Amino acid sequence: MANQKEGTEWGVEALHARLETGDEFFVFDVRNEDEFEAWQIEGRRPLPTVNVPYYEMLEVDEFDDVVDSFKAFLGQKWAEKLPRDKAILAVCAKGDTSEFVAEALRRLEFEAFNLAGGTAAWGDHYAIRPVVESEELTILQVSRPARGCLSYVVASGERVVVIDPLRHIDHYLELARERGWKIELVLDTHGHADHISGGPALAAATGAPYHLHPYDGIHPIDVLPARIDYAYLRDGQTFEIGRHRVTAVHVPGHTLGNMAFLLDERYLFTGDSIFIESISRPDLGGHGDTWAPIHFASLRRLLELPDDTLVMPGHFASLAEEGDNGLFAAQLGGLRQRNGGLAMAAGGEEEFVAYILASLPKFPDEYIEIKRVNAGLVEVKEAKASELELGKNICALAQAYGDGESGAN
Numbered sequence: 001m002a003n004q005k006e007g008t009e010w011g012v013e014a015l016h017a018r019l020e021t022g023d024e025f026f027v028f029d030v031r032n033e034d035e036f037e038a039w040q041i042e043g044r045r046p047l048p049t050v051n052v053p054y055y056e057m058l059e060v061d062e063f064d065d066v067v068d069s070f071k072a073f074l075g076q077k078w079a080e081k082l083p084r085d086k087a088i089l090a091v092c093a094k095g096d097t098s099e100f101v102a103e104a105l106r107r108l109e110f111e112a113f114n115l116a117g118g119t120a121a122w123g124d125h126y127a128i129r130p131v132v133e134s135e136e137l138t139i140l141q142v143s144r145p146a147r148g149c150l151s152y153v154v155a156s157g158e159r160v161v162v163i164d165p166l167r168h169i170d171h172y173l174e175l176a177r178e179r180g181w182k183i184e185l186v187l188d189t190h191g192h193a194d195h196i197s198g199g200p201a202l203a204a205a206t207g208a209p210y211h212l213h214p215y216d217g218i219h220p221i222d223v224l225p226a227r228i229d230y231a232y233l234r235d236g237q238t239f240e241i242g243r244h245r246v247t248a249v250h251v252p253g254h255t256l257g258n259m260a261f262l263l264d265e266r267y268l269f270t271g272d273s274i275f276i277e278s279i280s281r282p283d284l285g286g287h288g289d290t291w292a293p294i295h296f297a298s299l300r301r302l303l304e305l306p307d308d309t310l311v312m313p314g315h316f317a318s319l320a321e322e323g324d325n326g327l328f329a330a331q332l333g334g335l336r337q338r339n340g341g342l343a344m345a346a347g348g349e350e351e352f353v354a355y356i357l358a359s360l361p362k363f364p365d366e367y368i369e370i371k372r373v374n375a376g377l378v379e380v381k382e383a384k385a386s387e388l389e390l391g392k393n394i395c396a397l398a399q400a401y402g403d404g405e406s407g408a409n
């Protein structure tokens, strides 16, 4: 079967590669309007995209064959509008309906492909990139590019710490198996709101302790204590990984228990404090105005670090933040110049707070529920977990997402 599909579909790796290089192609998305509104495939540059729900293309009375039906509709309504000089990628939620759409487009002599596995597969795609790979030390950036989520695996010899593991823990377990590593420590920078942490599950699977700051062991909206098994993190706490040392730095603001981790005074895992193009928002616990000033103080603390500190964030808002090396990582010195939020943090507190409060994107309701899941207050199965995590994170200030999602209030 795989051979038959060769040349007619793109897998998610191929899609990722094209999005990264900024290759020109056209997206023909046949999901329902609400699914499309909630989340689209985005590239390094804006992707030309249309949404035509598949059911609008079905003429069940006239055609027995679904491809014939799609072909008739597309021939009539879209033949003149779709590009003939670039590839068209047909997309649906799971990659099944869009396969017929791509076939119909090919019969109309378009260069069309199907996205295998659809947006579900794209949403769950992981990429693993080395930041540092030496005999002494390995740092890998493990990302979910469709969601803009970043996590890290730090290894010295066979000893490994995983920072902010994402939900699909098999990726970390497989890495450890392949390389003969032992996951000895699992750290979360904070109680996440945008995605379900893989931390507790990875700790349970490996026997490694899972650490979280105790302030984030309390759900900020429900004000209920977490029911997960975790060890307390505190400011200044250190962890040895082989010959290397990780120091926990308490940087409240995004959450009250928000942490950054400094490795060897040189590599800074910032979680949700400093991103590449932006900074994190302080309102996801429902207390933006009171948390913004402590966010300011925390950013000032991180800004005291040397210019050559390598910042590795917990999120990105756009693939455009990726460097030429395929990584979301940059030296603090450079970020002082290019990151608008950091520039504000270098100024006065009052202006910073006003800037923050005027730059808050919409507050996704599901984030409250995701925090409950991460605190162990609610348990969800795979389908619900995927539904909660649908779409790109909105953990940074609105500037990182363009004007469209800004809903400051």
Ligand SMILES: [Fe+2]
Binding pocket: 190, 191, 192, 193, 194, 254, 272, 395
């Ligand atoms: Fe966050």
